[in-house]
Amino acid sequence: MKILVFGKTGQVAQELQRQADVTALGRDAADLSDPAACAAAITAHQPDVVINAAAYTAVDRAEDEADLAHTINAQAPAAMAMACAQGDIPFLHVSTDYVFEGSGTAPWSVEAPIAPLNVYGQTKAAGEDAVRAAGGNHVILRTSWVFSEHGNNFVKTMLRLSETRDALSVVNDQIGGPTPAGGIAAALLQMAQAMHGGQTGGTYHYAGAPSVSWECFARETFVAAGRDIAVTGIPTADYPTPATRPLNSRLDCSTLTTDFGITPADWKADLAAIVHRLTS
Numbered sequence: 001m002k003i004l005v006f007g008k009t010g011q012v013a014q015e016l017q018r019q020a021d022v023t024a025l026g027r028d029a030a031d032l033s034d035p036a037a038c039a040a041a042i043t044a045h046q047p048d049v050v051i052n053a054a055a056y057t058a059v060d061r062a063e064d065e066a067d068l069a070h071t072i073n074a075q076a077p078a079a080m081a082m083a084c085a086q087g088d089i090p091f092l093h094v095s096t097d098y099v100f101e102g103s104g105t106a107p108w109s110v111e112a113p114i115a116p117l118n119v120y121g122q123t124k125a126a127g128e129d130a131v132r133a134a135g136g137n138h139v140i141l142r143t144s145w146v147f148s149e150h151g152n153n154f155v156k157t158m159l160r161l162s163e164t165r166d167a168l169s170v171v172n173d174q175i176g177g178p179t180p181a182g183g184i185a186a187a188l189l190q191m192a193q194a195m196h197g198g199q200t201g202g203t204y205h206y207a208g209a210p211s212v213s214w215e216c217f218a219r220e221t222f223v224a225a226g227r228d229i230a231v232t233g234i235p236t237a238d239y240p241t242p243a244t245r246p247l248n249s250r251l252d253c254s255t256l257t258t259d260f261g262i263t264p265a266d267w268k269a270d271l272a273a274i275v276h277r278l279t280s
């Protein structure tokens with residue numbers, strides 16, 4: 001099976017390359033700010049399956065770069081999905097918990113209406129709509145709070161801050177599932193195989209268990225690192241950011257188990273292994 005991946009340096013893209021023999025296109029080979037070039041790359045490579053692991057992921061910066069974020073997160077996936085539909089190629093696209101408005105405490109089902117609170121979420125929601133509208137066999141895999149050894153993520157931010165500080169304040173009223181990038185890559189590869197074999201896709205959720213607050217995730221990071229950092233839980237109101245983030249990011253992943261036999265693992269074992277590699 002010939003797998004073409006958009007994204008080379010990102011967290012999920014690096015894990016896809018580590019776990020499977022894929023052709024990964026970096027920004028130099030396919031710039032998502034040029035959607036037509038992305039469609040042309042699919043036509044040129046003639047893959048059996050396409051996975052889009054590239055995105056504009058700077059949540060706060062997106063508030064000031066809405067047009068660029070929209071091109072990368074909505075128009076580029078639209079062009080990819082149309083090229084795939086025309087070529088009868090299964091297309092797998094990654095989306096986010098930030099498409100939800102975050103009310104309540106129940107996990108969001110895959111059919112729950114989306115109503116994003118920030119520009120990043122709005123552009124990802126538009127990307128989802130475009131992928132569905134292209135009409136081909138596709139997967140939209142929503143995930144949350146991705147961490148890994150690579151790229152930028154909350155774990156690496158916490159470890160960096162702990163180099164110079166012995167106390168941190170972290171929000172305790174935003175709840176979600178921290179998700180190792182390696183697990184997302186493994187799920188995408190298994191779903192790609194199934195779709196290549198004729199299985200129909202759809203919208204699915206893949207998030208690490210259990211859901212926790214960012215405060216709890218920070219504490220667990222410092223436990224794993226063996227660092228004695230005083231973490232104080234604070235409400236979102238006390239940590240103002242340009243982008244509004246959803247309070248309830250819990251994702252109901254049950255249909256992924258039913259349809260693909262995939263169940264996300266507890267994130268703590270991966271956190272310990274990743275923190276160990278980052279700090280030793």
Ligand SMILES: NC(=O)C1=CN([C@@H]2O[C@H](COP(=O)(O)OP(=O)(O)OC[C@H]3O[C@@H](n4cnc5c(N)ncnc54)[C@H](OP(=O)(O)O)[C@@H]3O)[C@@H](O)[C@H]2O)C=CC1
Pocket residue numbers: 007008009010011012013026027030031032033052053054055056057072094095096097124142143144145146147151152181
């Ligand atoms: N990170 C998270 O916490 C979450 C991520 N997601 C989704 O998961 C997917 C993967 O995210 P993740 O692995 O964390 O991403 P990263 O932020 O680690 O990496 C983003 C990737 O996109 C690439 N990219 C950005 N702009 C362009 C462009 N104009 N042209 C080509 N490539 C570009 C980057 O390349 P370069 O290095 O050249 O900039 C990089 O490879 C995305 O769809 C994201 O929306 C969903 C939920 C949570």
Ligand SMILES: Cc1cn([C@H]2C[C@H](O)[C@@H](COP(=O)(O)OP(=O)(O)O[C@H]3O[C@@H](C)C(=O)[C@@H](O)[C@H]3O)O2)c(=O)[nH]c1=O
Pocket residue numbers: 057058059096097098143144145146153154157168169170171174214239241245
């Ligand atoms: C650094 C820091 C952050 N925070 C808060 C801010 C924010 O509410 C929360 C997480 O901050 P971050 O900026 O790391 O997270 P953020 O960039 O919002 O992470 C999101 O990225 C996108 C791409 C997604 O799709 C989401 O699933 C999610 O992972 O922690 C603190 O409370 N204290 C701190 O010292």
Ligand SMILES: [Mg+2]
Pocket residue numbers: 057058059
């Ligand atoms: Mg961030």
